[in-house]
Amino acid sequence: MTALGAVRSRASGPSLIGQSRRRAELGLIVLAVAITAGAYTLASLGQTASVPVNIGPFLGVLFALFLGAHLAVRRLAPEADGILLPMCFMLNGIGYVFIARLAPAQAGLQAVWTAVGIAAFVGTLLFVPRARDLERYRYTFLLVGLSLLMLPLVPGVGRVIGGARIWVAIGPIRFQPGEFAKIAFALFFASYLVEKRELLSMATWPRFRPVLPDLKHLGPVMIAWGMAIVVMTAQKDLGSSLLFFALFLSMLWVATGRVAYPAGGAVLFGVGAYGAWTQFTHVQTRVSAWLNPWGHQATGGYQVIQAWYAFAWGGVAGTGIGLGRPDRIPVVESDFIFAAIGEELGLLGATAILLAFLLIIGSGLRVAVQADHPFDKLLAAGLTSLVGIQSFVIIAGVTRLLPLTGVVLPFVSYGGSALVANYVLLALLIRVSDGNSRQRRAKQAAKSAAAVA
Numbered sequence: 522m523t524a525l526g527a528v529r530s531r532a533s534g535p536s537l538i539g540q541s542r543r544r545a546e547l548g549l550i551v552l553a554v555a556i557t558a559g560a561y562t563l564a565s566l567g568q569t570a571s572v573p574v575n576i577g578p579f580l581g582v583l584f585a586l587f588l589g590a591h592l593a594v595r596r597l598a599p600e601a602d603g604i605l606l607p608m609c610f611m612l613n614g615i616g617y618v619f620i621a622r623l624a625p626a627q628a629g630l631q632a633v634w635t636a637v638g639i640a641a642f643v644g645t646l647l648f649v650p651r652a653r654d655l656e657r658y659r660y661t662f663l664l665v666g667l668s669l670l671m672l673p674l675v676p677g678v679g680r681v682i683g684g685a686r687i688w689v690a691i692g693p694i695r696f697q698p699g700e701f702a703k704i705a706f707a708l709f710f711a712s713y714l715v716e717k718r719e720l721l722s723m724a725t726w727p728r729f730r731p732v733l734p735d736l737k738h739l740g741p742v743m744i745a746w747g748m749a750i751v752v753m754t755a756q757k758d759l760g761s762s763l764l765f766f767a768l769f770l771s772m773l774w775v776a777t778g779r780v781a782y783p784a785g786g787a788v789l790f791g792v793g794a795y796g797a798w799t800q801f802t803h804v805q806t807r808v809s810a811w812l813n814p815w816g817h818q819a820t821g822g823y824q825v826i827q828a829w830y831a832f833a834w835g836g837v838a839g840t841g842i843g844l845g846r847p848d849r850i851p852v853v854e855s856d857f858i859f860a861a862i863g864e865e866l867g868l869l870g871a872t873a874i875l876l877a878f879l880l881i882i883g884s885g886l887r888v889a890v891q892a893d894h895p896f897d898k899l900l901a902a903g904l905t906s907l908v909g910i911q912s913f914v915i916i917a918g919v920t921r922l923l924p925l926t927g928v929v930l931p932f933v934s935y936g937g938s939a940l941v942a943n944y945v946l947l948a949l950l951i952r953v954s955d956g957n958s959r960q961r962r963a964k965q966a967a968k969s970a971a972a973v974a
Contacts, residue, residue: 535599535600536600536958536962538600538958539599539600539958540599541603542600542601542602542603543591543594543595543599543603545603546591546594546603546604546606546607547591549603549604549607549608550587550588550591550606550607550610552607552611553587553607553610553611553614554580554583554584554587554610554614556611556614556615557583557611557614557615557617557618558576558579558580558583560614560615560618560842561573561576561579561618561621562576563841563842563843564618564619564621564622564842564843565843566843567841567842567843567844568622568843582632583614586635586636586639587610587639589639589643590606590610590639590642590643591606593642593643593646593647594606594646594951597643597646597647597955598646598951598952598954598955599955600954600955600958600959600962601951601952601954601955601958602884602887602888602950602951602954604880604881604884605881605884605885605947605950605951605954606947606951608877608880608881608884609881609932609943609944609947611877612874612877612878612931612932612933613635613932613933613940615862615874615933616631616858616930616932616933616934616935617631617632617635618842619842619854619858619861619862619865619933620854620858620935622842622843623847623848623853623854623858623861624854624935627854627935630937631935631937631940633937634936634937634940634941635940637937637941638937638940638941638943638944639944641941641944641945641948642944642945642947642948643948645944645945645948645949645952646948646951646952649948649949649952650952651952651956652896652897652900652949652952652953652956653894653896653897653956655708655712655896655900656711656712656715656896657712658708658712659708659709659712659713660709662705662706662708662709662712663705663706663709665702665705666702666705666706666709667702669698669699669701669702669705670698670699670702672689672698673686673687673688673689673698673699674686675689678690678691680695687699687761687927696937696938697936697938697939698938699761700938700939700941700942701938701942701945703761703764703765703768703907703942704904704907704942704945704946704949706765706768707768707772707900707903707904707907708900710768710769710772710773710899710903711772711896711899711900711903712896714772714773714776714899715776715895715896715899718776718777718895721773721776721777722777722778722779759797759801759804759926759927760914760926760927760928761927761928763790763910763914763926764907764910764911764914764928766786766790766793767906767910768903768906768907768910769786770782770783770786771783771902771903771906771910772899772902772903772906775889775898775899775902775903776895776899806820806821807821807924807925807926808924809822810822810825810924810925811825811921811923811924811925814826814921821925823851824850824851824852824856824857824925825919825921825925827849827850827851827857827860828850828857828860828919828920828921829921830849831845831846831847831849831850831860831861831863831864832860832863832864832871832920834846834864835863835864835865835866835867835868835870835871836867836868837867837868837869838867838868838869839863839864839865839866839867839868839869839870840864840865840867841865842865842866843865844865845861845864845865846864847860847861847864847865854934854935855929855934855935855936856915856918856919856925856927856929856934857919858930858933858934858935859871859874859915859916859919859930859933860919862874862933874933875916878908878909878912878931881905881908882905882908882909882912885901885902885904885905885908885909885950886901886902886905888901888905888950888953888954888957889901889902889905889953891954891957891961892953892956892957893957893960893961894956894960897953897956897957900949900953901950901953901954904946904949904950905950907946908931908943908946911928911929911930911931912930912931914926914928915928915929915930915934916930931943
């Protein structure tokens, strides 16, 4: 074999870095399975003082699902980051343990949705060989995103649950289309901002004191964002409206580098929040329960108070899984699952969950920074922002830093739609990471080939 052929041969197979990442990923996945199995056993011991009889099948199914996803990454994205998948698996596993402990009737559904989510993860990797190929379908994603948001408003299909019309029921299947709309809008914003980022960076309007770009360039993305906000307002789901608003601003900031956008967005958010408080009764109720939970226990304050007690009883090390009373918190398996973790795993366990999210966000931002293609950079930044902002919003609501909103803790809370959508989001991040590594490797191989030639 010639020297040039040897260089090309090394470039065609998995790199040493890729192999090292996959080995580390597999080791971390085994650790995630062990942590989940240990927590599942402790939960049973705490409740029944016996080892669960289904621990063997549970371990087998759990390991098979996680291993299947790992093998898919090893085959379809061998150069991808090795931290993202294990951290999400650990959060998913811990969340399932607490759902099974707090709402046994819903544990089976969550297990099914976990399998569906992992299947969606593998399918996304299989059918999206390059993330940047999605850039050409920008207006298709815009149409899909708007259609998904409007679907709950269709008579006979949409359902009102918890005061918000965000659910769709088709036969026995019930889901939240807005969870998938977030990904569609992230793809649209990334694609549009790639083309217009230079124009959006220049202030040309108004003529006497330019502070904004020409409105014809900002118009389409503002219309898309505005329609999303209007639809979500009609559905009375202001938590998702906040996520769309934050997604739009974060991606616009990354695309242009202008601080004026997030600064102006903060002012607009304040105006919008005040308008929502004056117009919607359920927003007034949540704000009142946030300001004075003791005086509004019948309208939301009771949950916050019980969450405080849960964190206090947990202390530093926690009461132990199965030994606390987080079941006193209404809807604890979805909105307040972080409080249950804080009670039974204590400050240490709650901090571990926060660190897992920080690792996911840090890895996602690293993927964005390392991306050479602008679309990949913006998409990775947008998807990571979705996970980070949603986690912050719900944890801040549980700890009373912010008013409680109707979003779930990614990969942890009960909810099939969010879980499947987050696995699709994870697959896109891993695809971008793999593309970054392949591109850097191809450049190095080209330089080596040129030097040998």
